[in-house]
Amino acid sequence: MKKVQWGVLSTARIGTAKVIPGLQKSQWCEVRAIASRSDAAARAAADELGIPLAYGSYEALLEDPSIEAVYNPLPNHLHVPLTLAAARAGKHVLCEKPIAITADEAAQLREVAGHVHVMEAFMVRFHPQWLRAREIVRSGVLGELRSVQGAFSYFNEDPSNIRNLPDIGGGALLDIGCYPIVAGRFFFEAEPMRVMALVDRDPRFGVDRSVSALADFGAGRQLSFSVSTQSVPFQRLQLFGSKKRLELRIPFNAPQGESVQIFLDDGSRLADAAAQPETLPPCDQYALQGDAFSKVIRGELALPYGVDDAVQNMRIIDAMFRSEKSGAWEGV
Incomplete structure (x- = not known):
């Protein structure tokens, strides 16, 4: 199975310290790009973690046609807006928990659930x-x-x-x-x-x-x-x-x-x-989570936890x- 090409939105510590290293150790994930609100921050994180591409805006990463899946570890109020933006750009999204601030906000993700895969990142x-x-x-x-x-x-x-x-x-x-x-x-x-x-x-x-x-x-x-x-x-x-x-x-x-x-x-x-x-x-539970989501993207596994599960939580x-x-x- 070809590795899924991942992009990461933001240089949040949960991503740089735990999730990205986990994805890099996984079998079916390749972290290709990372984005921040500044070129310098993105480049510094990319250099430290050995990520090939760095973008100075989230929009630039979402426009990259080589990125298939996005990990979204932004602050809670940005989970739904950026997950929607990524999904509308054709990217599958693993979104950090909690997926939203309210259930009504989370329910907005049902709009894109039939077009791409969206999963809340409960690695446990x-x-x-x-x-x-x-x-x-x-x-x-x-x-x-x-x-x-x-x-x-x-x-x-x-x-x-x-x-x-x-x-x-x-x-x-x-x-x-x-x-x-x-x-x-x-x-x-x-x-x-x-x-x-x-x-x-x-x-x-x-x-x-x-x-x-x-x-x-x-x-x-x-x-x-x-x-x-x-x-x-x-x-x-x-x-x-x-x-x-x-x-x-x-x-x-x-x-x-x-x-x-x-x-x-x-x-x-x-x-x-x-x-x-x-x-x-x-x-590494982050590696296992990344592999599972990548297998879903490749059609090797049914999505175990989708938008409806996240809305219920x-x-x-x-x-x-x-x-x-x-x-x-x-x-x-």
Whole structure:
């Protein structure tokens, strides 16, 4: 299969530090171009990463006929506009999460979904630890999956950081709360019917700095999580069944090119050491995501997560923000 020729919009750190190196290690991706709002920034990033072409505007990259797929890691408020522009230029788009700021905005992407492939970049869904964990859930080893619990936090008080700017989609729920929401949907293989959220907003920035939420998936199935942009760095995901518990200790930003472990526990001893580890081989989830999307482009694989999936994730986030205001359960 011929490698897909990729272009990258912006020199955002998530792209230059993680996604581009992952794509460059992948089997079916070739990063051919990078664009920034200035020639100098684009050229510097291209030289550092060994990318052949550098463009001083996003439009110039989109006009390049050799580019087949675009990775969009721009700030949240530019995800939909630039994804639409790329799609209208005939490019397939892997767009960084969250794909939009609201579900209505995300729904605009349905206009182009029938012409090109558009996928939200939740790389975790391609990591072997998530796939193995779902395999264990499906096997019945855990018994009935009753609860998914997640935690994700970091500390950032930089007033100029995009995560602290409310007008362009900052805040904890959009930035990292989207991950445990995806986890609930991924492992329950269902959609929540209603949600409730408790939100604490930073009085200086106006963004949600801490969010705790519940999602009711029906039949007694519950997702609960806490996320924060002003807490000690931490992450964890636990799947509680009627018989056993499964734990992913680095569920979201697993170290690139390293092995990880998942842990199975039957509760017979409460000590953490009683959990039985399973080691998964080294991998790069960004490379795996890039290869999967490239295979979709080449017709070797059906698109696993399209625009409708991304809109649904945004509908859940919207409902949680409504719950913040109403103080009550909100339907999805």
